[in-house]
Amino acid sequence: MQLLSNYLKHHDTDLELVELIDTLMIACKEIALQLREGALAGILGTTNDTNVQGETQKKLDVISNDVLKKVLLDNPLVRGLASEEEDDPVFGNPNGRFLVTFDPLDGSSNIDINVSVGTIFSILEAPEGATDDNVDMFLQAGRKQVASGYVLYGPSAVLALTTGHGVNMFTLAHTGDFLLTRENVKIPEETKEFAINMSNHRFWEPSMRNYVDDLLKGAEGPRGKNYNMRWIASMVAEVHRVLTRGGIFTYPWDSREPAKPGKLRLMYEGNPMSLLIEQAGGISSTCYSDILDIQPDHIHQRVSVALGSREEVETLLQYHCDC
Template structure:
């Protein structure tokens, strides 16, 4: 089996990008180690502080954020970073070529019950003349991403990565190296699985309510097939299931915060996951346009998300067009 670095070199990935990906993986391996220690390391439970999103931070949210921030700021390749847990971008090396955005620990509500969580990251080119702590430098549409991926901390530690030439999966070995274990992942175009938080049903807009109601009717309904529902409450785990066997994942707008377009963050979750899904032959949309075509206006901007098997996502979009 090929190691991550060997695989990327074979794909003619630029040397500086390989170096940055390896740097990210060094940080993620440290996070994986902390997770495996769990209560032994005293990192379970919540802190008494909130992040910029107004969410109570888990202890490991803070630990993971600090590990990534300290690791990336030491690199001359990185001009600046933006984290879901930080109110503002953080400058690194003034001449760095790249900007990095990340959600340090997606699904952190699952930490204390030992369910899969992950780190999501996106790599952008730093605009010429920009500063690493300049908000405007990061406000690039998802199509501008150089690379995107996530590390899933589960029964095995997995890296899922795209550099714009398909999606590949890597497994962390006992020797501390990532090895390629699945190449050119493709999401099945059709599916009979959906993932959505049904407890929010009463807050959805009409097209989503109608779409889910039709799925639940199974063979007797207008879709004429039985659907199974899944919900893990970790976007990394949900997307990984879709990349592995298909499905549709939705986190739509709801009426509890009508002024917000959605709950998930465009820069830290929407764009990197959309790049992976599209590179694997799927579709990712805010129910109106592709997520990677949304022009970002703020680094913590939120977005409605529907992604996964291409034909199913397009059916959902049709429900919205008919409303």
């Protein structure tokens, strides 16, 4: 089985990008260790702090963020980073080549019940000559990502990675190495599995309600087949299932906080996951446009997300179309 860095080098990946991905994996291995210790180390539960989005931070949110921040800022390739758990971007080497955005621990509500969580990351090139520490350098559409991925901390720790040439998966071995375990992942085009937080049904747009109601009608309804439903409340785990066996995952706009476009964050959840999904042959949309085409205007911008198996997402988009 091939080592992550060897695999990337054999596939002509830019050597500085390989180095940055290796750096990210040093941090993710440390986070995996911290998660394993959990209750033993007294690091479950919440802090007394909230992040910029007003969400209470878990101790492990803060620990994971600090690990990533320290390891990344030690690498001179890093021009700057932006995180769910940092109010503002943090700048590194003024001559650094890359910008990294990340959700240090996705699915935090699952930490205390010992269910899968993950780290999501997105890598952009810093614009040439961007020597002033200015947040604007981060505000690039998702299509400009040079790489993205996540590490799922589940029964095993798995990296799903794209550098824009398909999606590959690497499993963390006891030796501390990430080894190639799935090459050129392709999402099945059809599915009978959907993931949505059904408790928000009454807050959705009519088009989303109509779509899900038709799924629930099963073989007797307009879709003509029986669907199964999953909701892990951890986007990393949902996307991993979609990449592995197909499905549709959506966290749509809802009227609980109507001014927000959605719950999930564009720059460190929506964009990196959308690049993985598209690179694996799926679709990722707000229900009205491709997520990767959105021009961000804020580092913590929210977005409505619907992604997964091509035919299923296309059907959902039809429900949202005036045509």
